[in-house]
Amino acid sequence: MSLGESNSIHVAIIGGGITGIILALGLQKRGVNFTLYERAPAFTELGAGIGFSPNAERALKVINPEIDRVYKQLVAPTHGVEEYFQWADGYRTSEIEAKLLIGVDCFQGGRRSDFVDGWSKLISKDSVKFNKELSFLVHRDDGKVSLQFKDGSVDEADAVIGCDGIHSRVRQLILGETNPASYASYTNKYCFRALVPMEKAQAALGTEQTTGSDKSLNRVMYNGPNAHIITYPVAQGQFMNILLVISDPHPWKTEDGKHTAAGSKGEALRAYEGWHPRVRAIAELLPEELQKWAIFDMCENPAPYYYRDSVAIAGDAAHAAGPHLGSGAGFGIEDALVLATVLEAVNEKLDVQGQKAKVELCQAALAAYNNMRYDRTQWLVGATREACALFHWQDENVGSDFGKFLPEITKRFHKIWKQDIDEMLRETREEFKRLGSELPN
Ligand SMILES: Cc1cc2nc3c(=O)[nH]c(=O)nc-3n(C[C@H](O)[C@H](O)[C@H](O)COP(=O)(O)OP(=O)(O)OC[C@H]3O[C@@H](n4cnc5c(N)ncnc54)[C@H](O)[C@@H]3O)c2cc1C
Structure with a gap:
């Protein structure tokens, strides 16, 4: 081995949201060197609530048991009930x-x-660089990728994984800046979200509608014409998370091009005019001034593939979906598990095949990741739009008939939740082996 060559790849992770953090912890656990570059001065996330579907919870344990330990400390308490x-x-x-x-x-x-704070503390500090906004990637003749940041600094890596969210710069660099698939589009739905102290929610709605008498997590979704509301407890039951999703026939236009705009409780209440008083009471719990969040996704112009050479995209950067099946972050977690698995396999193979194969092995790993993840994640983007149409009574075959609604929504949730994580990993290793065996020795 010549000076400066290590018998291990170095991976650059762009973006420290949930996908980037979980991928970092997966690589750390597997002894794969990495640097995580985040454009913000620190790991930051909203205080809003999030839930992790059963498939994501199983994947978290396999990625790194420490993630699961911290997770269990932060979730709302459960009491062994269904x-x-x-x-x-x-x-x-x-x-x-x-x-x-x-x-x-x-x-x-x-x-x-809370999750981002708890999980990011598990990442070795030396492996994280803040205030690093990626601008360009250059493929060098020696097979390495050169990373250029907005502050003028440059770094290098053997493989780059863009976990940089729905407006991914890495996606633009893979697909081209003029390609419509480099940009997300408006789903004609927007949302308001708020965390309300549980005492206040219970005083307005009663126990049944908030924590539930059996102490289950009591998630309730209120469906209706062109809108829905979801409530569930978070932060160990201290708060009730409220999400209001409203259909909007108009294009999303803001002067600054942002996906958020100033909104108000009055506007939210207007969307639920004529709805049952108990549902209006939930909307009444919102603060007077609210942020309005446009829901964008990758449905209209999907990315045709998730990698090129030694650069890939994962999480929302690859397949941003609306929030309606509660699985966007969960699918980013599944991506992270597959990526950590194939990148670890590259290191194992390097021991046998030597440095010459580094570039080809990285490319085979990212191709295997792409092949394993593309269909399932693209399905989620479309299924999420269909689910919202069901909640808003916009599906012509179902309308407001809950008898027809239940089987429709069940088949979508079961496809998400019942993912066999062990089988996914077995197939991932097989796929990498297949693609790797085609490489010259
Ligand atoms: C209202 C709502 C509710 C939701 N509820 C759920 C739920 O209950 N369960 C669930 O599983 N999913 C849910 N989702 C989806 C989930 O929030 C997303 O899928 C998930 O957060 C995406 O994580 P990510 O890490 O891929 O991207 P992001 O969270 O967008 O992170 C991207 C990171 O990259 C950084 N970055 C961007 N560009 C650059 C650059 N050029 N250089 C360096 N860094 C960069 C950003 O600063 C950011 O830290 C919901 C979404 C919404 C909108």
Whole structure:
């Protein structure tokens, strides 16, 4: 081995959201060298709530058991009872009309900021660089990728993984800046979200609608014409997370091109005019001034592939979906597990094949990742749009009929939740082996 060559690849992770952090912890656990570059001065996330689907919870354990340990400390307490998704007719009665069993002690929720804070502390400090906004990538003749940052600094890596979110710069660099697939588009849905102290929520809505008498996590979604509302407890039951999603026939236009705009409680209440009083009481819990969040996704112009040479995209950067099936972050976690697995396999193979194969092995690893993840993640983007149409009574075959709604929504959730993580990893290793065996010795 010549001076300066190490018998290990060095991976650059661009972006320290949930996908980037989990990938970093997966590589750390597997002894793969990496640097995580985040454009912000620190790891930051909103205080809003998030829940992790059962497939994501299983993947977290396999990626790195430490992630699971911290996760369990941060989620709302569960009490060994069966957890359900519950759908109410928000327009006519506010009564629960459909239920779907999730399992026992699963799909737990918490505050995003708590998870990001807790998990990022597990990453070795030497492996993180803040205030590093990626501008360009250059493929060098020696096979390495040169990373150029907005502050003028330059670094290098053997493989680059863009975990840089829905407006991914890495996606633009892979697909081209003029390619429509480099940009997300408006789903004609926007949302308001708020965390309300649980005491305040219980005083307004009662126990059944908030924490539930059986102490389950009591997630309730109120469906109706062109809108829905979801409530569930977070932060160990201290707060109720409220998400209002509203259909909007107009294009999203803001002067500064942002996906957020100033909104108000009055605007939210107008969307639920004529709805059942209990649902309007939930909207009344919102603060007077609110941020309005446009929901964008990658459905209209999907990325045709997730990698080129030694550069790949993962999480929202690859397949941003709306929030309606609660699985965007979960799919980023599955991506991270597959990536950590193939990149570890590169290091194992390097021991046998030597440095010459580094570039080809990295490319084979990212091709295997692409092949394993593309269909499932693209399916999620479309299924998420379909789910929102079901919640908003916009599906012509289903409308407001909860008898027809339940099987439709069940088949989508089951496809997400029942992912066999062990089988996914077995197939991933096989795929890498297949692609790797085609390389010259
Ligand atoms: C209202 C709402 C509710 C949701 N609820 C759920 C839920 O309950 N469960 C679930 O699984 N999913 C949920 N999702 C989806 C989930 O939030 C996302 O899928 C997930 O957060 C995406 O994580 P990410 O790390 O891929 O991207 P991001 O969180 O967007 O992180 C990208 C990171 O990259 C950094 N970055 C960007 N550009 C650069 C650059 N050029 N250089 C360096 N750094 C850069 C950013 O600063 C950021 O830190 C929800 C989404 C919404 C909108």
